[in-house]
Each structure stands twice: as structure tokens, then as C-alpha cells.
């Protein structure tokens with residue numbers, strides 16, 4: 475079968491996309507012909523990581539209209555390949571382009587089957603994508619097996635696990651598909667068609683250590699897409715690192731696309747051992763991590779540093795143990811402080827995140843967070859503060875009563891609890907900003923990632 479796998483604007487063009495790269499590798503292994511292309515890097519916008527801006531359809535629409543001629547050419551290129559199926563990876567910021575281009579393709583070649591997948595399709599609102607008249611399948615959760623089954627069942631009228639599909643105008647729900655037990659069995663992502671020079675991080679290789687996350691924090695949405703936590707073996711990860719150096723010799727850095735790179739410390743330390751004993755030169759591993767109580771030992775941090783795991787983003791989220799418990803995070807503020815202190819000792823200074831106005835956060839909890847920041851600011855490079863706790867597709871959304879949320883109001887950022895209303899959150903955010911600037915700490919929110927990253931690379 476011939477399959478096109480695509481990404482359309484707008485996504486932060488930091489690195490080649492690992493999602494369709496994994497899908498492509500798997501389909502090629504099964505003997506299919508794949509045309510993979512990241513159209514997102516073909517339209518450059520300076521604020522590509524500004525989610526607040528790009529999640530508004532009007533802004534996506536405006537960019538689309540300004541680039542119509544180029545988009546027509548894209549559609550011609552896609553149709554010239556004559557794909558039987560087209561798979562599109564959809565994030566919220568890519569909704570308008572993905573739907574419009576699906577329409578353009580269908581209007582020109584009705585029998586091409588369009589498959590939407592990716593994190594947006596796993597969210598409840600995203601599952602409605604199947605209602606779109608130009609979408610034939612909406613895949614949720616892990617994609618490899620579902621995509622292969624769709625393609626290989628060639629128009630089957632029976633429900634397929636892992637997707638919603640249309641059969642004679644009716645929508646069939648195949649239900650949840652069991653995830654792979656052993657992620658080592660997937661082939662390495664196929665980046666062969668991507669030009670790394672087109673991305674912000676030209677010498678960075680996206681890699682995945684695990685699938686899913688071993689924690690289940692109350693405010694996190696990851697379980698909508700990944701139900702179970704599964705780790706790759708250290709051998710398999712190290713073999714991919716070696717494969718990367720022989721295939722893409724310009725690579726210097728590795729970016730972990732994991733929910734949390736240090737969920738499985740045994741595996742990470744084994745990867746470190748391979749890197750150290752083979753004398754592999756890596757500029758840095760970059761990734762998001764947890765305050766993992768197993769990182770409270772000096773020898774562990776020392777080994778991580780030796781193996782170049784040195785650029786970390788760490789979600790600390792609050793300085794209050796009471797709130798950490800409600801968030802279902804298995805560490806205390808004192809442990810977080812201790813970990814940051816040891817990391818600092820070995821010259822690893824992470825960027826850390828906090829959430830303002832968690833539903834149960836009182837003035838006293840907020841004060842504890844301010845005090846915590848005063849104590850640890852010398853150990854970190856940057857602090858990001860989310861101005862609100864997002865409610866949607868997470869436990870806070872499914873069980874608001876457990877967290878004292880008294881007015882859900884459609885979730886998002888508009889909800890209220892006795893101790894956290896939009897007005898209270900705004901006030902705390904302003905106090906936090908003043909506190910950070912008083913302490914002289916670099917602060918950025920993710921919307922400014924591109925500028926932050928560019929400045930960092932130029933320094």
C-alpha cells in the first residue's frame with residue numbers, strides 16, 4: 475500500500491517529528507511504501523511555539539489564507555504520489571490546516587482515505603474529528619498497530635481497536651487498543667526524509683526512552699493517550715544512539731521526547747554505563763524529568779553528569795507538601811530541594827516549573843512555594859510558572875469534587891474553588907512575577923521557547 479504521513483502547520487519546528495517518524499519506520503518494516511513530509515517547516519513563523527496564539531483558529535486561518543498558493547502545490551505533491559491512505563498527526567495548533575488540506579485532497583480524489591491521529595485525537599474533543607466529513611479514521615493512543623491494521627484490513631467493515639471509523643456514514647468505535655508490551659520491538663524512528671538544517675536544533679536527535687509515564691498526576695493529561703508505562707531496554711536505547719551516530723554523523727545532542735526521561739532510573743543509569751564505558755562523546759541529553767527520590771544520591775547524579783545528562787527541565791510544581799500529595803506526586807518539597815542542591819554541586823542546573831493556583835492551594839501553600847523558590851533559586855537556570863492550573867482531560871476534570879472545585883464552568887482556566895478563583899490566580903501570578911524579578915531569576919513561559927532557545931544557542 476502507498477501511505478502519505480504528514481504534519482501541517484503550526485508546530486514548534488524545534489526538531490524533526492518523532493511521531494510520524496515512528497509510524498513510517500513501522501510501516502516500511504511491514505513492506506508499505508511511505509511518503510513522509512513535515513510541511514510545518516516549509517512555512518516559517520517566528521512565534522511557532524506560542525500556543526495561546528496558534529490554538530486560536532482565526533490565527534491558523536489567517537496563515538493558511540496567506541499561503542494558499544504554496545498549499546495548493548503541497549496538495550499536488552501529495553496527490554502525485556497517489557497515496558491509498560493519508561495519515562496526519564494533529565495537535566491543537568494544527569487543526570485548521572489539517573482539516574482544510576484533508577478537504578482539498580478529498581475534493582480532488584474522493585477515494586483517498588484520510589486518517590487523523592496524534593495527541594489531539596486522544597482527547598475527548600479530538601475524538602469528534604471523526605464527525606468531520608473529510609476524515610475517515612480518527613486514531614487515539616499509540617498509533618503503530620492501529621495504523622497498520624487500518625491499512626492492511628483494506629476497507630474492512632468491522633470496528634478496528636484504537637480508532638473511530640466511518641462505514642457507510644455510520645461511526646464505529648473500536649475501543650481502546652492494548653499498547654505494545656515491549657517497545658524495543660518497534661524499529662527506530664525513520665528520519666531519513668527530514669532535513670535537520672530546517673529545524674531550530676540542527677544537531678539534535680529526538681529520542682524516546684519510555685512510552686507513557688509511571689506517575690499519574692492529578693493535573694496531567696497523558697493517560698488519555700498512553701495508559702501504561704513501558705520502558706525500552708538500555709541496550710536498545712544505546713543501540714539507537716550508535717545507529718544515530720553512524721547515520722546522522724552531525725548529531726551532537728539528544729532530546730528526550732519522554733513524558734519524563736528519568737521515570738526508570740535503572741534504565742537511565744544503564745544507558746549512562748554504556749556511554750561511559752564506550753567513551754561516547756555527547757554534547758548533552760536534554761529532557762523533562764521528575765523529582766525522582768532515587769536521584770537523591772551523589773553517585774547517581776555524578777554518573778548522570780559523566781554521561782552528559784545535563785540539560786533538564788524538572789516539574790517541581792509547588793513548595794507545599796500538602797499540594798504535592800493532592801497532585802499525587804511522590805516526593806516532598808525537602809526532597810526536591812535536596813535533589814536540586816546535589817545537581818548544582820555537579821554543575822547541573824535545571825530549568826524548573828511551577829503551577830499557580832492549584833484548586834486546593836491556599837495562601838499558606840502559595841507562601842510556601844515563594845519561600846521554596848527563595849531557597850532553591852541559586853540552583854536553577856530558569857523558572858517557568860504556569861499562570862493557572864489547566865482543567866480538562868485530567869483527574870481534576872473527571873473528579874472535580876475530589877479537589878474542592880465548586881464551579882467547573884467548562885474547565886480550561888475559568889474554574890473556581892474556595893481558595894482559587896481567576897482573580898486570586900491573577901493576583902498570585904503577579905506576586906510570583908515580582909518575587910522572581912526581585913530574586914533576579916530568569917523566567918519564561920513556554921510561549922517564549924523559541925526566543926529563549928535561540929538566545930541560549932547564540933550565547
Ligand code: B12
Pocket residue numbers: 484485486487488489490491492493494496497522523524525528560561562563564565566567589590591592593594613615616617618621682695696699730731732733920921
Ligand atoms: C516532546 C514534546 C514537546 C517538545 C517537542 C515538540 C516537537 N516539535 O517535536 C516541545 C518541548 C518543543 C513541546 C512543545 C509544546 N508542546 Co508538547 N509535548 C511533547 C511530548 C512530551 C512528547 C511528544 C512526543 O514526541 N511523543 C512521542 C511520540 C512517539 O508520541 P506521540 O506524539 O503521541 O505519537 C504517537 C501517537 O500519538 C500516534 N500518532 C501520532 N501522530 C499520528 C498520526 C497518525 C495518522 C496516526 C494513525 C497515529 C499518530 O502514534 C504515535 C506513535 O505511537 C508530548 C506528551 C506526549 N508524550 O505525548 C507533549 C504534547 C504533544 N505537547 C503538547 C503541548 C500542548 C505543547 C505546547 C503547546 C506546550 C505549551 N504550553 O507551550 C508546546 C508547543 C506546541 C507547538 N505549537 O508546537 C500537548 C499537545 C496536546 C494537543 N492539544 O494537541 C502534549 C500531548 C502534552 C499534553 N498532554 O498536553 N512539546
Ligand code: SF4
Pocket residue numbers: 687688689690691694695696733734764789
Ligand atoms: S510526571 Fe509529568 S508526565 Fe508523568 S503524570 Fe506527572 S505531570 Fe504527567
